[in-house]
Amino acid sequence: MKRYLTKNMVALLVACGTLVSCSSEQKTSLSSDKSISSSPIIKIEKFVAYTQKFNDTTTLKQNHATGHIGDFFFTHWKDGGSTSLTMKTNGEFNVSWQGGGYNYVGGPGWHYGDKNRVIGYRFDTDSGANFITVYGWGYDNTMPADDPAHLVEYYILQRWTDAYEPSQNGTFGKTFISNGIEYSTYRTLREEKPSINSTSTFYQYWSKPKQPLPLGKERQIIFADHVKAWADSGWALPNMNNFNASDDPTYQVMAVEVFNPPADGTASGRVWDARLD
Template sequence: MKRCFAQSVLACAMIMGLAGCTSTPPAAVTSDTGKTNSGKPPITKFKAYTQRFSGETLLTQSHATGHVGNVFFTHWKDGGEASLKLDEQGNFTINWIGGNYNYVGGPGWEHGDKNRVIGYHLNEDSGASYVTLYGWGYNKEMDHQDPAHLVEYYIIQRWVRTPAQGGEQGITFVSNGVEYTTYRTVRKEKPSINNTATFYQYWSKPKEQMPLGVDHKIIFADHAKAWEQNGWKLPDLNNFDASDDPTYQVFAVEVFLVEKSGTASGRVWDASK
């Protein structure tokens, strides 16, 4: 389910200014006109992504994207009450009240990487629809009538709603000791990182839900390989070609049509090295 972050944040920025669209202290908004702490040039195409916060940051507004330190985040909801608290070490807490709306948010990276290994430790999950690695791939050179030019992917870790309903089942494989089954679904003329589009969703669902309270690794290359064995190739994971968002990759908590309020908390890090 695509949430079109950049357009919404820009609209908010036009009305209130970026500072007015961000959270209250202890977060601080700093200028991002020079190089970032990592030495990489700043992102300039998508104005929403130039927001940079320092220290523990609480986000309660409807739409926000940016970085806390060097940790990228997304935070989006179409109603209701949900918040994301994030610090520069990737520690996060997401709270939601009720669930008759759609929320998605969490920490990660502003682009995907097939060789990335994602480490995470989940302390708490009191009923999110999905806890998942989530992201996009996009190839502007492909025929846009072909759903394969744009892919939204999910590597599910925990769930209360059955993912990939009605989808095409692919292979079953083992990654890092966990058995996953692959699925593919199609979204027709739905919001995406590149306007309204028809695109594929690729899914990996584990046989059993991942337990709380222990460290886990998601070896992204294993999932990309499994999808490709089905003939489901990922387009470019590291570009700024789309109209609304870059091809980000985040460890996301998604809430929609759940029965009760809840919390998910933990930490995310790059375990590639």
């Protein structure tokens, strides 16, 4: 749930060199010897900011940044406050935030959604992020814009706090089991809110486990199970590989989100495409 900077503004920031800072110095204590090979990078010409790529440990401290770190796409966005995202080319990442009245969302993943993707991840620390979640968008520009189903923001929650509880305001769909975890689906409506396609009215789809999942364990999220569960609930997911939106393509990331954090905190882990293990 974020506001968007126009691509012209982002392109200007990229040209001015104000978006990112890079360093070969190791910025996190995360370690793993699992080899990584992600989906191939497709040349993106429409969204200028997405064409930047970094081949070393990268730390983002500015308000807005997108691009690739190694073979991974990343998004890093905040509307104020102080938050940094440090990434390595193998999918390791660390988000650090200071308390304040602002919203942040960011993390590594892919610049398009894939129904058959199996997202591997491990989270080692979490100091109270509102959401740790698979996060992405689907968009069908052939559907009427006044149909909320034409644009969908989706969440597969893994950890969360009670500051925002989708089951309290959402329409319940069904309960299902995926990879040994029981999830419940919910749908919420966002009316005239910022999105990847300017200000729009759109749906949010949620998959929520019975309780937040513990840290320190490697897990796999079978995305197709969630797509099916949403469809079984009557909620179709639009095109997840669409470059026709005004502000962003339909990316899919493992995101850390904080809003109005009451105190400083951090969340760290790693993401990979588990189909390639």
